[in-house]
Amino acid sequence: MVLSAGCLGGTQTAVTHTQNHTIALTETTTRTVTETYTQTVTVENKTTLEELNKTLSECSERLSDLNRTLSEREAELADIKAKYASCLLQLALDNESRNGAEFKLLTDREYYDEVLRAIEEASDSIYVMMFSMKYDPDDSFDWANDLIRALVAAKNRGVDVHVLLEDGIESNEEAYSYLRSHGVDVSFDSPETTLHAKVIVIDGRLVFLGSHNWSESALYWNHEVSLMIASEELAERLIEYFESIR
Numbered sequence: 001m002v003l004s005a006g007c008l009g010g011t012q013t014a015v016t017h018t019q020n021h022t023i024a025l026t027e028t029t030t031r032t033v034t035e036t037y038t039q040t041v042t043v044e045n046k047t048t049l050e051e052l053n054k055t056l057s058e059c060s061e062r063l064s065d066l067n068r069t070l071s072e073r074e075a076e077l078a079d080i081k082a083k084y085a086s087c088l089l090q091l092a093l094d095n096e097s098r099n100g101a102e103f104k105l106l107t108d109r110e111y112y113d114e115v116l117r118a119i120e121e122a123s124d125s126i127y128v129m130m131f132s133m134k135y136d137p138d139d140s141f142d143w144a145n146d147l148i149r150a151l152v153a154a155k156n157r158g159v160d161v162h163v164l165l166e167d168g169i170e171s172n173e174e175a176y177s178y179l180r181s182h183g184v185d186v187s188f189d190s191p192e193t194t195l196h197a198k199v200i201v202i203d204g205r206l207v208f209l210g211s212h213n214w215s216e217s218a219l220y221w222n223h224e225v226s227l228m229i230a231s232e233e234l235a236e237r238l239i240e241y242f243e244s245i246r
Contacts, residue, residue, distance in 0.1 A: 103229040111212045111226050112143045112219045118202050118228075119150040125160040126151065127201040127242050131194075132213035133165055135175035143219040148175055152182040161185060164246050166195040175214075187246055198226070201239055205232045 106114055119126060128151070135148050155161045163179055165172045167188035179186040189195040200208040210226025212218050 102231075103227050106208075106210070106212075106226045106228055108222070108224055109220060111208070111210070111224065112147070114228055115200060115208055116146060116150055118200075118206055118208070119147065119154055122154050122159050122202045124203045125201075126154055126162070126203075127199075127239055128161075128163045129195060129197040129199040129242055130163070130214050131166045131196045131198060132169055132172065132215050132218070133163075133175040134171045134213075134215040135178050136216070137174075137178070139216070142216045144214045144216055147214055147219075148178065151179065151184060155182065155184050162242070162246075163187075164189060164195065164242060167191050168194060171215075189245060193245075195245070199238055199242075201235045201242070204235050204239070206230055207234050207238060209238075 104114070133148065134144050136142050136145060139145060151161050151163065161184050163184060163186040165176055165186065165188050168191070172188070176186055176188065198210060198212055202208075207229045208226055209229070210224065212224045212226045218224055
């Protein structure tokens, strides 16, 4: 700052005065912080859940009813089939009886004794069609083994033995190998079909047919039913059938 006093034209003394001032400035800064919170709220719709459970329960009950009905219908159908088969068998037996045929009912273990005796007494030919023929050389007590070995014994004494087996059963392969290795004429049926027959024809006159397979369970444990029929006409027809499918 410069100060001046006096008149113009006179002698003046100039005084220079310097003054320093300190000014404090305060700066205020305002910050706005925005925080976002995410909250997940699970709302259970109890009414909808109860309805779904109810619907599911009703569907389960309905399915059970349908399965029960199906089982009943299958049982009825099986019964009808059994009666139909029985009727056909009776007609065949009546026809054979009129032609002079003799027959004997063989249930359960009776079959084994009659078949074994017939094979051992065979003198000309034996034809066997069998769905299941299980040979178990390691089993010392197995009636199926007895019948299979009896076929080999018959072959060895000059009887013409022919065997036809179902090809879709693995256990038949052991019997097939055993018979073949002992010179018996044995073969499998076509893989395109199923041989479900259980038939034996001996000496062109004696026929065994029914439900018995050649397995330990069928011969010793199961409830099975077969017939022994003495009829040359029936034997001839079954041999022709054997040759037609071999």
